[in-house]
Amino acid sequence: MFNYFETTADLGVEAKGKTLEEAFKEGAKGLYNIMVDIDKVDKKEKVEFEVTGEDLEELLYNFLNELLFYTDVENLVFNDFDVKIERYENGYKLRCIAYGEKIDKEKHNIKEEVKAVTYHKMEVKEEEDGWRVRYIVDL
Secondary structure, rough: OOOEEEEOOOOEEEEOOOOOHHHHHHHHHHHHHHOOOOHHOOOOOOEEEEEEOOOHHHHHHHHHHHHHHHHHHHOOEEEEEEEEEEOOOEEEEEEEEEEEEEOOOOHHHOOOOOOOOEEEEEEEEEOOEEEEEEEEEEO
């Protein structure tokens, strides 16, 4: 599940999951739903990548910005993600398979352009019922 919260100039995303991986996955869905109607995105292509971070906030930041890289460079939008997070000596490693397709302006109902994900008010927290991630995007 994901929802949005207001900030002064940009848009904030809050996502929850029973596991850390599920919260990251929902956070990614929230990112793409800002840009397009993710229910209209088909799983025609997949992209596999890996990112690292010294802490969970840096991992989330690197994950979301890597996804934006594929949108900017490859013109892809995604609506589903297989996420695996591991802890290692120097921090965390995330492996992702993202599923989606090339942007189709007529099909995907283009909404907003996300320029970047910011560190401002970024949080990754374990709560009683699972995990929560929060971040703000620059539109």
